[in-house]
Amino acid sequence: MLSFPKIQKISFLLVFTIGIYFFLFTPIFVVILMSFTPHNIASFPIPGYTLKWYREFWADTALIRALMNSLLVGVCASFLSGIIGTLAAIAFVRSNFRGKQLLGAVILSPMILSGIITGIALLSFMTIMHVHKSFLMLVVGHTLLTFPYVFVVVQTQLYGFDRSIEEASMTLGANELETFFYITLPNILPSIIAGMLFALTISIDEFVATQCWVTPSTETAPIKIFSMLRFEVTPKVNVLGTVIVVVTILVPFLAEKLIAKKMDVRLYKKEGK
């Protein structure tokens, strides 16, 4: 690293960096903290701790439904994204075709464009085609927004992939499809799953485009939070926020445990399958 006033320079950099991390994390802690306040308005400092708002949260059916909707849409969208994104990644890594650069940029665009654009675009499409807003359209829209993430993640792992095991599989009698399902897929699964988890998180948190597509019965958690911020600013919002934070962090950990277990089981399963 740097040599001249080593101790001091490192300290400055370290302190600065820690400060930035502090800046990034504090707001989250504040939200979680405030979910325990007995007051009706989240104010500082907190006089005591209570689980009152958590009880109210579980009793609020509309809220719970919104949460369930978010999870359901998220899971569906991440599955679809997983398939579409992976296929696209394979195409991009293994072949060259006309318009590849352009298509690549277009695929990545939902990641950068303001969500409102994607929102109004799909909304207009639904209107012109006389398709009603529905759970299905919500999934379609979320898939559009999240498959670029799977695309990027899977491509990264695919670039370093050694194709000789695919060739070996073919010399042993497996056709292209069998080779893909028995050999290629199991070996790129880690990145596909990572991408899908990414997609799930993005979907659960999606607000801007989603607001164009929801109906009262298909409201998702972020939509509910936003309306609560407008009309019903009680610490219940904090509870919802805390629940989402916990879910967002828990899901990848749980998934990792489950997947790791599943793969080990399959690996050591039977001989002569």
Add this chain to the structure above:
Amino acid sequence: MIDVELQGITKRFGDYIAVNNISLGIEKGEFLSFLGPSGCGKTTTLRMIAGLEEPSEGSIFIKGKRVNNVPPFMRNIGMVFQNYALFPHKSVFENVAYGLRMRQVGKKEIRRRVGEILDLVQLSNLENRMPRQLSGGQQQRVALARALVINPDVLLLDEPLSNLDAKLREEMRVETKKIQQEVGITTIYVTHDQVEALSMSDRIVIMKEGEIIQIGSPKEIYEAPKESFVAEFIGQSNCLVGKVIAVKGEEVEIRTDTGLMISARAGEQLEEGKHVKLYVRVESIEISERHSLNSKNVFEGLIESASFQGWETVYYIKLYEGTRLVAKKNRRESRRNLFERDSRVLVFIRPEDLILMPG
């Protein structure tokens, strides 16, 4: 009976010609090696036989059937890759059983056959291990077992030993050849290591820049190279350049460019005045401190350096008129005597040990 036949096979990658019009037939049960420097087209040829590459021109026949348009999984071949290409997510057993699964073989049968082949390669106790838990040598044997268990028509090996260390390589050479002979399978082997090719093959195909230079048994290749390239590639030789001075029946008198007079044996007729190259293998040079009985091809020389290498000693000798020779002597030949630097010696080369090549 010819098991594999190549007719006029050419492979182009854009403007680059990797394989140029090669034709040959491989007999049933034969162990044939493709030998040559990197980039000579040997691996490409192997991959075309496997079906992993398509020939630009020509036809490939396996067991009499034209297979150009047949994909690899329908060709009944067994292939061992340079990096073994074991499936990382499957155990040793599952790896070996894979080909049988693809052929819809029943579970019991799979169990029996995989068991047998693992016995053959001596890996029975490692059935349930994963590839990453195996050593290089073990992985190579799994790859071999996997390719053999399906009873392929042809066994194809792409430099299977090059990732192993020298000692292991020697052991595996013997093992592999032993297994091949036991099973009796037609084998095509690609390597850049001449010791492998010479020790294992029934026939060797020397390739250079996409073309076949010479085909022959190891002995033929070694003793009767047809071209300079082969003479230089195989074994270690000294090369002298000169002109034919006189021809007496089978014997030819040659004067090198540096003035040395040598007698050699020529298989075909050579005319006086013709330019030739003379190759003499490093082990064919006799060194002595006193005169021997023969009077032909005896030259005075000086030992410039002697390098003791255990079984062999390598000498750099400078002859009286300037020619430098490299000679190798092993302990048995030299009766454990070593010549020292700066000692004067007599160098003797038997006429029949000189390989003549038009130059």
Add this chain to the structure above:
Amino acid sequence: MKVLRSKFLNCILSYVRNRDELRPLLLISPSALWIILFLFIPLIIIGIYSFSSRGEGGSIVFSFSLQNYKHFWTTPIYTRTIVKSVIIGIEVTLVCLIMGYFPAYYLGRLKGVRRVLLIVLLIVPFWTSIIIRTYSWVLILGNQGPINYFLLKWGLIHEPIQFLYREFAVILGLVHIMLPFMILPIFTSIDRIDQALLDASKSLGAGNVRTFFEVTVPLSLPGISAGCLLVFIISVGAFLTPAILGGPKDMMIAMLIQQNFLMLFDWPFGSAAAIIYLVTIIFVVFIFNKVIGLNKIWMGSNGK
């Protein structure tokens, strides 16, 4: 899976096998179709809307007119939205650059376990809901929040400072969200700098500061450009942060579009605003490409 061996599938396979162009086409079609059908064509519809006019009760009258655009550019309130968006975009980018470069540098030169830990910690806030994070600023900056509480307590002020619902809060909120987007690409760039180059510079007599400015900064330029472009583009199109933390004067283009589509039902005008936003973004990317070159980004970072 016996079905994979079926005659039918294998017929299809042998057909595709011999046609090289067909395979990528098949693989890419789901995603291409998805984008074309649900984004591309709809955007064309939006374009068409932008030249139409609003009919009774929010319906759309298809006629070709530039009325929406004229309306936008002649009404200061509307024009201000896109200008504000660009200005805020630039401000957020600059603040992120200054705040984010040093942590990125520190992270880039760090090795070992600590580095992995810090990177993971960087990603975690990224995974947390944007709404939650933005809302938290409402709590923190509010008149009854911790900042005002401590300032009052220590007697530095006599009544709470109105932090919220002003541009300051919007910038703060956006910077909070965008920092990881700036730090990661720069970190990647810095990570790739060969230590040997820095050593060489010092051995040639350049001190730490000079080495930093003459070697490190230029070599991290790909990461800096990537980070800046990313942060700028995303900030210009921000909706939630200005909506939650900003006041009426801080309306940005995304809010304008949302209002017209979901509340005023003036889809043609909203479409015009959307097109103006798109043109702005494309223009910025175009200029960026001309001046710095998009391929530099690919050289410098691996995307996210």
